[in-house]
Amino acid sequence: MSSLALLVVAGVVFRKAGAALVWYDEVASILLVWLTYYGACLAALDRAHIGFPKLVGKLKGTSLLAVLIIRETVVIAFFGLVAWAGWRVLLILDGTYLVSLGWVPAQVTQSVIPIGAILFILSEVCATAVLFRSRSSERSDR
Amino acid sequence: MILLLLFVGLLALIMIDVPIAIALGVVAAIAIAVVDGVAFLPNVALVLFDGARKFTLIAIPLFILAGAIMNASGISRRLIAFASALLGFVRGGLSMVTIGTSLFFAEISGSAVADVAALGSILIPAMERKGYPKEFAAAVMSSSSTLAVVIPPSLPMILYAVMSGTSVVELFVAGIVPGVLGGLLMMGMAYYISVRHGFPVEEAFRWRRVASTFKDAAWALTLPLIILGGIFGGWVTATEGAGLAVVAAIVIGGVIYRELDWRAMRASMVDGARQTAVVMLLVATSALLGDFLTSVQVPQRVAAGIIGLTENPLAIMALLNLFFLAVGLFLHSAAAIILVVPIVMPLVLAAGIDPVHFGLVVTLNLGIGQQTPPVASVLVTACSIAKADVWEVTKVNVYFIAVLLVVLLLVSYVPAVPMALVELLYR
Numbered sequence: 001m002s003s004l005a006l007l008v009v010a011g012v013v014f015r016k017a018g019a020a021l022v023w024y025d026e027v028a029s030i031l032l033v034w035l036t037y038y039g040a041c042l043a044a045l046d047r048a049h050i051g052f053p054k055l056v057g058k059l060k061g062t063s064l065l066a067v068l069i070i071r072e073t074v075v076i077a078f079f080g081l082v083a084w085a086g087w088r089v090l091l092i093l094d095g096t097y098l099v100s101l102g103w104v105p106a107q108v109t110q111s112v113i114p115i116g117a118i119l120f121i122l123s124e125v126c127a128t129a130v131l132f133r134s135r136s137s138e139r140s141d142r
Numbered sequence: 143m144i145l146l147l148l149f150v151g152l153l154a155l156i157m158i159d160v161p162i163a164i165a166l167g168v169v170a171a172i173a174i175a176v177v178d179g180v181a182f183l184p185n186v187a188l189v190l191f192d193g194a195r196k197f198t199l200i201a202i203p204l205f206i207l208a209g210a211i212m213n214a215s216g217i218s219r220r221l222i223a224f225a226s227a228l229l230g231f232v233r234g235g236l237s238m239v240t241i242g243t244s245l246f247f248a249e250i251s252g253s254a255v256a257d258v259a260a261l262g263s264i265l266i267p268a269m270e271r272k273g274y275p276k277e278f279a280a281a282v283m284s285s286s287s288t289l290a291v292v293i294p295p296s297l298p299m300i301l302y303a304v305m306s307g308t309s310v311v312e313l314f315v316a317g318i319v320p321g322v323l324g325g326l327l328m329m330g331m332a333y334y335i336s337v338r339h340g341f342p343v344e345e346a347f348r349w350r351r352v353a354s355t356f357k358d359a360a361w362a363l364t365l366p367l368i369i370l371g372g373i374f375g376g377w378v379t380a381t382e383g384a385g386l387a388v389v390a391a392i393v394i395g396g397v398i399y400r401e402l403d404w405r406a407m408r409a410s411m412v413d414g415a416r417q418t419a420v421v422m423l424l425v426a427t428s429a430l431l432g433d434f435l436t437s438v439q440v441p442q443r444v445a446a447g448i449i450g451l452t453e454n455p456l457a458i459m460a461l462l463n464l465f466f467l468a469v470g471l472f473l474h475s476a477a478a479i480i481l482v483v484p485i486v487m488p489l490v491l492a493a494g495i496d497p498v499h500f501g502l503v504v505t506l507n508l509g510i511g512q513q514t515p516p517v518a519s520v521l522v523t524a525c526s527i528a529k530a531d532v533w534e535v536t537k538v539n540v541y542f543i544a545v546l547l548v549v550l551l552l553v554s555y556v557p558a559v560p561m562a563l564v565e566l567l568y569r
Contacts (some may be wrong), residue, residue, distance in 0.1 A: 001203050001411050001416070008385030012378055029195040035203060036194040036426060039419025041162075042412070049161030049420055050474045056159040074160050078168050081401060085187035089302050093186075113187045 023100035030109045037116030044123035079117040086113030151221020161445035162477050167427035173434050193429025204384030208391045210410030215395020215402040220359040227355040230344030235460040237282045238329045240265045244286040245325045254520045257287035262502045262527040276528040280535045285542035288509040292323035298505045305483040310380040316560040324549040361394045421476045428480040445489035458493040470511015503562040506550045
C-alpha cells in the first residue's frame with residue numbers, strides 16, 4: 001500500500017514537473033494486482049472474504065461438517081485450477097516483457113496468479129484447521 | 143438453460159458460505175469449460191490478472207490508507223472537538239457532532255465501515271457517558287456513516303464508475319448536494335428524538351472555544367479542500383487525489399501535529415490491505431463471469447425484457463430502486479455493485495436515465511442496505527462497538543433509515559438534486 005501511494009504521488013509530481021514517468025500507471029496497476037492476490041491470502045487466513053454465513057451458522061453436527069467439507073473442497077479446487085491455469089500462462093509468456101519497462105519479464109508480474117493461488121490454498125487449509133480446532137475445544141469445554 | 147444452472151449454482155455456493163468472489167469464479171470457470179471447452183481454461187488466469195488491473199481502483203487502498211493515517215494521528219480527535227464546540231450547545235448536541243464529524247471524515251476516507259470503526263470507538267462511548275442510550279448512539283453513528291458515502295470521495299462510487307464506465311469526478315460532484323441535504327435532515331431527526339427523550343446539551347456555546355478548537359483543527363480542515371479541490375479543479379485524477387490524501391494526511395498528522403502513532407498505523411495498513419483485497423478479488427472474479435455473461439448477451443436480454451414490460455423511466459427507476467433495496471438486504475455493497483451494475487446498465491441507458499444520476503441512486507440504495515439486517519456491515523460494526531443488540535438498535539435506527547429513504551426518493555425523482563451541480567460544472 002505504501003509503495004502504491006509513493007508511486008502515485010511520484011507520478012503526479014513528475015508529470016507536473018514536465019517529466020512524466022511513462023511506466024507509472026502500468027507498474028501501479030500491477031502493484032494493485034499483487035496487493036489483490038497476496039492480500040486475498042491474508043483475508044483467507046482470517047476468513048474475512050465476503051460471504052453469507054447466516055445459514056451455515058445455524059447448522060450443527062454432521063450437517064455442518066458436511067457443508068464445511070464441500071465448501072473447502074470447492075475453494076481449494078478453484079484455486080488449484082487457477083494455479084494450473086496461471087502456470088500454463090507463465091509458460092506461454094516466456095520471452096515477453098512489460099510494455100513500458102522493456103527489461104521486466106511479464107512472467108515476473110504474472111507469477112502472482114499461480115503463487116497467489118497456492119498461498120491461498122495454504123491459507124485456507126490453515127484457517128480451516130484453526131476452525132476445526134476451536135470447534136472441538138468448544139465441544140470438549142461443554 | 144445454462145444461465146438458469148449458472149444462477150442456481152451461484153446461489154447454492156453462496157448459501158453454503160463459499161465466499162462470493164470464489165463462487166463467481168467457480169460458476170464462470172464451469173461455464174467456460176462447458177460452453178467454450180476445457181482448452182480455454184488457461185484464460186481464467188489471464189482474465190483474473192487483467193480483472194484486478196484497473197488503475198482507477200488504486201484509489202480504494204489509498205483512501206483507506208488516508209483514513210488510517212487520520213485516525214492514528216489525532217486528526218479525528220481534533221475534528222470531533224471542533225464539531226463539539228460548534229454544535230454541542232443544541233439539545234442532543236453530541237449526536238449532531240457525530241453526524242457532522244462523520245460526514246467530514248468520509249470526505250477523506252470514502253468508506254462507511256472505516257468511518258464507523260474510526261469515529262465510533264470515540265463517539266459512541268462519549269455519548270453513553272453523557273447518558274444517551276447505547277442503541278441511539280449506535281444508530282446515529284451507523285446511519286450517518288452510511289450517508290457519508292454519498293459525499294465525495296466514495297469507495298462505492300469509484301467501484302460503480304469502473305463497473306459502469308462513468309466519470310468518477312462527475313459522480314463525486316453529484317454526491318455533494320444529496321450528502322449535505324441528507325446530513326441536515328439527519329441532524330433534524332436527531333434533534334427531534336433528543337428533545338422528545340430529553341437528551342443532554344453537551345456544553346454552552348462559547349466563541350472562545352470555537353476559535354481555539356478551530357485553530358487546533360485548522361490543518362485537518364484543509365484536508366478535504368486539498369483532496370477535493372485537486373480532483374474537482376482537474377489538477378489530479380480521482381486516483382491521484384487519493385495519493386494526495388495520503389501525503390496530506392502524513393504531513394498534517396506526522397509533521398505538523400507530530401502525533402502519528404506508527405504502530406497503530408501499521409496495524410491499520412494491514413487491515414486496509416485485507417479490505418482492499420477482499421473487494422478487488424470480487425472485482426477480478428466478476429470480470430470472469432462478466433466476460434461470459436456479455437458473450438451470451440445477458441445484460442441486453444434483461445434490458446429488452448424489462449423495456450418490453452414498461453418504457454416509462456419513472457416506473458423503471460421504481461423497479462430498480464426496489465431491486466437494489468432487496469439486493470442490499472443480502473449483499474455487501476461492493477459485491478452488489480460488481481455483480482448487478484454491469485447487468486442493469488443497458489436497461490438504465492435504454493430508459494434514458496443518466497448513468498451519473500443512477501450511480502447516486504445505487505450508492506444510496508446499497509447504503510440503506512448496510513443499515514438493514516441480515517447483512518448490514520456498517521450497522522453491525524456500530525453495534526459491536528456499542529455492545530448493543532442489532533435488533534434493538536434497528537428499532538431506533540428506523541427513524542434514520544426513514545431519512546435515508548427520503549433522500550433516496552429526492553435523488554431518484556428530482557434529478558436536479560444530484561445533477562444540477564454536474565450540469566453546471568461539466569455539461
